[in-house]
Each structure stands twice: as structure tokens, then as C-alpha cells.
Amino acid sequence: MNGATTSGELRAHNRVRLLRAVHDGGATSTRSHLTRELRLARGTASVLVAGLAEDELLHEEPAQEHGRGRPTQVPGPHPRGPLALAADVREDAWELAACELGGRVTVLDVRPHDGTAEGALVPLGETIAAHTSRLGHRVIGVGVALAGPVRFGGLADIAHLGWRSVDVPALLGLPLRPAHGAGGGGATLGNDTAFAALAEARRGRLRDVRVGLHLHVDFDLGGVLVVDGRPLGGASGTGAEFGHMPLEGGDRPCMCGATGCWGMDVGANALLRHAGLEYGGGRGREQAERVLATSEQAVAACAAALGRGVAALVNAHDPEVVTLSGHGPELAERAGETLLRACEPRLMAIRRDHPPRIEGSALGWRGALLGAMESVFDVFLTPEGLGRWRDNHPDQGRDTPGRRNVTHSTPKGDQPP
Template identity: 70%
Template sequence: MSGATTSVELRAHNRVRLLRAVHDCGATRTRSQLTRDLGLARGTASVLAAELAGDRLAHEAPAPEHGRGRPTQVPGPHPDGPLALAVDLREDGWEVAACELGGHPTPLGSAGHDGTPADALGPLGEALRGHLARLGHRVVGVGVAVAGPVRAGGLVDVAHLRWRSVDVPALLGLGATVPKVGNDTAFAGLAEARRGLLRDARVGLHLHVDFDVGGVLVVDGRPLGGAGGMGAEFGHMPLTGGSAPCMCGAHGCWGMDVGANALLRHLGLAYGGGRGRARAEQILARAAPAAAASAEARAVRACAQALGRGVAALTNAHDPEVVTLSGLGADLYERALPALVEPFETGLMTIRRERPPRLAASALGWRGPLIGAMESVFDDFLTVRGVEAWRRLHT
């Protein structure tokens, strides 16, 4: 129920519904299709589309020719419309993109850093302030995906970098623009639910593998964050029987056996502190075919096996319909699938083996955290309050 009690409130509610539908479909559906989807009268949809164009919220373009019949329009982003600035802040670098209604990201820049808060967040803040100054009136929010648990107020812990309670919003220094900071895997799970293979799943499990592994349970399109927003730290569960101390403070963490750090450790190479991503990618590339006897292939198989065992344990616990893998997880799926699947299948309870979840590599690749950061901004904006604030500012 919308809660609208007047014609003005109902029109505001329907404006948001139409904008939300345009965004969720990636600006691919015609006005006629959206009208049917939303149960609107044709005249109402026409009036709403005109209002959105006048408010610089959306713009209609002719649909591609599809034969005889009445021409129709496809609502999409306005050339001067709302933008979300999205950031993927990794352990060794960051990337910034501007995302318009419909979810299309345009890269704005990237840089490496030395792993310290000052070197990571100082230049990033400077870059964001420059984009805000240039795009100012169009930016409706900034979303930042970070490779670590995030507490209230944007306080971040990144164990591998020895970050403890780092105040990301304060160090970015964006003034009145308060960034929305979230865990990278939770944002990747959100992106998978909106733009990927979890879109139609009622219960899905998303795992993002980078220097280690993170995961989140996605229920009805929403990642479950826990009571304090720091839930689903699956990489810090003892799922593979190890006992080595992790930099998070626990022992035997699953993330010790899966990811770039694990690959490097298997080969006796230096790891930690955000070092070695390129080397880990080279190891994966050299490991093909998966049955090869090289040290690189053995390291990749060990990593894939540990990933499979952990996925089986989480499947037994959560009963997902689909399990999606992004980052290096997608590479392990593509290059060492037999090594991943065997411990996954044998680790399942008998009742789970009857209808196991589908395992799949994410179609979003490494873009999940960035796209999820964008979605978090538009989730806040695509409300009656957010859209009406835009209209007041631009009319």
C-alpha cells in the first residue's frame, strides 16, 4: 500500500513507481510495457512521463523499429538527470563511476594506494570532491563499497590492512554530502539481486572472492546485514577445518584458504597488506588446464576445493536456490570447476543433494561492489521524499 490519501500524494507515489520501474529494467522497456506492468491508465502514464521529462528526471527516446504499428517511446535517463557516484574501495586501489537512472556506470577514474587510510581515502576524497563540484546539481548521493565490515556511521575495519574503526566519511571530507558506506560483498550481493543471477531467486547466496572470501545471504532481493549491519562475515567462519590465526582475531577462518592471499601462500610467495592481486591473476591464468601438475595448478585446485567445502556448509545451513560467485570466485569456477564441485557435492546433506542449488559465475564479474554501491544510492533517492526534493530543487 502506498499510504497516499490525496490525488497529489497519489501522483507523487506513481511518479516514483514509474521511475523505479525504469531504473530496475535498465531503461529497456517501452512506456506501453511499463504502463501494463504498473497497472496504470494510458493517460496517467502519459502525464507522468511528461512531468518526469519536465523535471529532468527521465527522458523518452523512440523505441527501436519493430515492424508495423504505432510508434512507442522508451523512458530512460535524462541527459541532465540524477546521478549516483559509486566507489569500489579495495585493499589495493579504488575506482569511481557515475551511474545514471537505469544502472549504466560511466568510469570516472581509478588509482592504487599503499594500504594506509590516509593514502587510500585522501586522494579518493579529493577525486570525489572534484566530481561533486563538476556534477553538483545532478549528484543524488555517493555510495562506497569497502573490503571489510562496516559499522554505524561508516566506521570500517579491514583486517589485512590493520584498519580499525577507520572513519571513512570523515577522511573523505565531502562536507554536506554524507557517503553511504557498505561492505563490498553485501553491495555485490545487492547488485546480483538487481542486475544478475539472483534477480528471481527468493533465497540466494552470493560469494565475492578477492584477497579472501566474503559472502552474504540474499532474501527477497535484500542482503541480510545482521543486527548491527555487520552480518554474513562468512569468510571468518571455520568452514574448512583450519586452525591458523587470522588477522581478524579469530582462528581457522575460511578466508585463510580461499582467495588471492591463499594462492600466494600455497606457493610460498609474499602476501597480505593488499599485495599480489596481479600475481594471483597470473597464477590462475597459468593453471589451465585444471588437471595440470604444476605448482600453480595445485594451488588453484586447493583454493577451489576449499571454496567448494565452504559453499556446501553454507548450503546446508541456509538452503539457497542459487549460489553466485564473483571476483576471483568466477575465475575459480571457470578454471577449476571439477575441483570446486566435488567437495561441494560430497559436503551436502543427503536431502540437499536431491535438489542442490545452482552454482554459477556472476555475469557482473568484478563490477558487483561498484554496481551495488550505486543501487544503494538510488534506493535512497527513489522515494517520494527523494524525488520531491529533486523536483523542488530543479523547478
């Protein structure tokens, strides 16, 4: 039951269902397909699409012809429709993008930073403010992925950059919005691994997977359990921290305050350490990528450590699929046999009989950015969110021009849709 008790509430509920289906399907499904999928009457679907087009939320284009039959339309993002701003703040740079309904991305800016909280977040906040001013009412919120745990209240800790209890909303100059709250505008903050896992569950290899494990390998390693399409965030929102479990049995101190963290043996820092190069502090990305491409010994050591940790987590959580993002897919590709040899003997017999698939992410490095986008649309695609859009929308009823084509990777400086 959806809880609707009046015709108006049912209509609002169906508007959300239709927009959600368009968004989750990448704006590729025909109106006929959506009508069948959502079990709507044809007339009801027509009325809903017409109303959403009038509100400048949807725009239809003709579907490609496939033989005989009545032509149908493909509902997609309106050229003046809602945009989520999404940012991925990594240890050495950040990327900002505008994202349409359906998930298409226009990169707005990519900048390196000096590793300090002020040096990273203040320029990002200024850039967000400039694009928000330019795009006006179309901006429905901002999602920000950060390379470390984010506690309730927007406090971020990125140990190897020396960030401790950093007030991210204050430095960005944005109010904080709860990830699943009813408020409009503001910023939704999250750990990059958790956001990458959310995107993988919506648009990647964890889609329709009941229990999955997602591991993101960058300078070090993060991991999170995904249940029914949702990363488990923990009591304070900092649950995506499998990289700080002592799965390797080492005793080296980690900058997080613990000792023997698994993430110290997997990722760019570990590759640099194995190659005898300086590491830590978000430095050496290019050198680490060269080590990844050329040093079989360093790659094998990281892959073996990854495999041993995967076995422990599989024994504990019994996932159907393990997905890898960041450097993880390349580690698996270059040293897959080493990874499996380290993993399989450590699996319980009942796990070894039916081991989970270990697969590279379908989204590459874009996962955290897409997850930040999803966090914004999750708040917007509600009756309350659509109601705010309609109340604040100044241009309803204008003629609808043809939709522009936006790619997943347009050059820096291009105008968003």
C-alpha cells in the same frame, strides 16, 4: 496498499514506481510495456512521463521499429538528470564512477593507493569533492564499497590492511547517510560483498530469487545471504562475513582476530601462499592472477576449500542459487569438478537431492560498484527524494536535447552524462 490517501500522494507514488521500473529495467523498456507492467491507464502514464521529463528526470527516445503498429518511446535517463557517484575501494586501488538512472556507468577515475586509510580515502574524498563541484545539483549521493565490514556510524575494519575502526566519512570529508534513510546527499557505506550481492539481486543471477547465497572472492573471501532481494546485514551492519567462519577446521590465526577462517584458504592470498609467494596487506594482485592462470595445484586447493565451505552454508541456509564474483567464476571454470567433488559429499541428503545452482556472477568485477550505486538510488527513488530534487532543481522547463550514449566502461577522464 501503498498508503497514499490523496491524489497528490498517489501521483508521487506512481512517479516513484515509474522511475523505479525504468531504473531496474536498465532503461530499455518501452513506455507501452511500462504502462502494462505497472497497470497504469495510458493517459496517466503520459501525464507521469511528461511531468518527469519537465523535472529533467526522464527523456524519451523512439523505440526500434518492430513491424506495424503505433511507434512507442523508451523512457530513459535525462541528459541533465540525477547521477549517483559510486566508489569501490579495494585493498590496493579505488575506482570512482558516475551512474545514471538505469544503471549505465561512466568511470571517472581509477587510482592505486598505499594500503593505509589516509592514503586511500583522503585522495578519494578530494576526487569526489571535485566531481561533485563540477556536476552540481545532479549528484544525488555517494555510495562507497569497502573491502571489509562497516559498522553503524561509518567505522570500517579491513584486518589485513591494519584498518581498525577507521572513521570513513571523516577521511572522505562527507556526512554519513543511512543506507535506507530519508536524508539527501552524503555517503552510503557498505561492505563490498554485500553491495555486490545487492547488485546481483537487482541486475544479475539473483534477480527474482527468494533466497540466494553470494560469495565474493578477492584477496580473501566474503559472503552474504540474500533474502527477497536484500543482503542480510546483521545487527550492526556487518553480516557479510562468511569468510571468517571456521569452515575448514584450520588453526592458523587470521588478522581479524579469529582462528581458522575459511577466507584464509580461498582467494588471492591463498593462491600466493600455495605458490610460496609473499602475501597479505593487499599486495600481489598481478602475481595472484598469474598463479590463477598457471598453477593447477594452487587453483585446485582453493577450489576444494571453496566447495567444502559452500556445502556447509548450503546445509545451513538452503539457498536456491549460489553466485560467485571476483575470482570465484574463474576458480569454478578452471577447477569446477574439484569444487563439486568437495561440495557434494558434504551436503545433507535432502540438499543433495536438489542442490542449488552454483553460477558465476553476471556482473563480473563491477558488482560492488553497481551495488554502491543502487544504495544511492534506493534513497533517491522515494517521494521524499524526488521532492528534494524538484525543490533544488534550478533548470526545470528547458528544452530537452537528445540523450547521449554512455557505455558501462568509458575511459578514465571522459565526461559523465
